[in-house]
Amino acid sequence: MITMQYLLSVLDVDAGTATPDEMAAIDTFNERLRSAGHWVFAGGLAAPDTATVVDNRDGAALVTDGPYLESKEYLAGFWIIRAADLDVALALASDGSRACNRRVEVRPFR
Numbered sequence: 001m002i003t004m005q006y007l008l009s010v011l012d013v014d015a016g017t018a019t020p021d022e023m024a025a026i027d028t029f030n031e032r033l034r035s036a037g038h039w040v041f042a043g044g045l046a047a048p049d050t051a052t053v054v055d056n057r058d059g060a061a062l063v064t065d066g067p068y069l070e071s072k073e074y075l076a077g078f079w080i081i082r083a084a085d086l087d088v089a090l091a092l093a094s095d096g097s098r099a100c101n102r103r104v105e106v107r108p109f110r
Contacts, residue, residue: 003082005040006089008096009105012076015047022101029099033081038092044077076102080109 018026033039048067055062067074079096083089089106097104 003084004089005109006081006083006086007107007109008079008081008089008093009075009107010077010096010100011073011103011105013073015049015074015076018100022099025099025101029096030079032095033079033092038081038083040080040082042077042079045075048074073103
């Protein structure tokens with residue numbers, strides 16, 4: 001069976017807002033991904049104000065504090081999964097969205 005990899009991005013508006021119940025649901029979802037063979041990697045990210053942006057396009061690195069984009073929503077965490085096709089990835093993203101109680105964006109890797 002040929003599988004593709006997908007990035008499931010968790011979008012949030014507030015840093016560190018996951019409740020204990022949401023964290024437990026995420027742990028359960030992660031275990032389901034592992035046992036079904038979909039798991040590749042996952043992680044939660046610190047708040048956007050902890051970000052540092054490095055831009056070395058002009059031959060001299062410019063380092064600035066803060067997020068790359070000022071936005072109401074930010075990337076709070078992610079899963080990288082294996083799935084047979086987009087339909088499977090979307091179904092898993094739906095379950096992940098329910099588990100973390102956040103919107104989830106699905107993007108295939110090239």
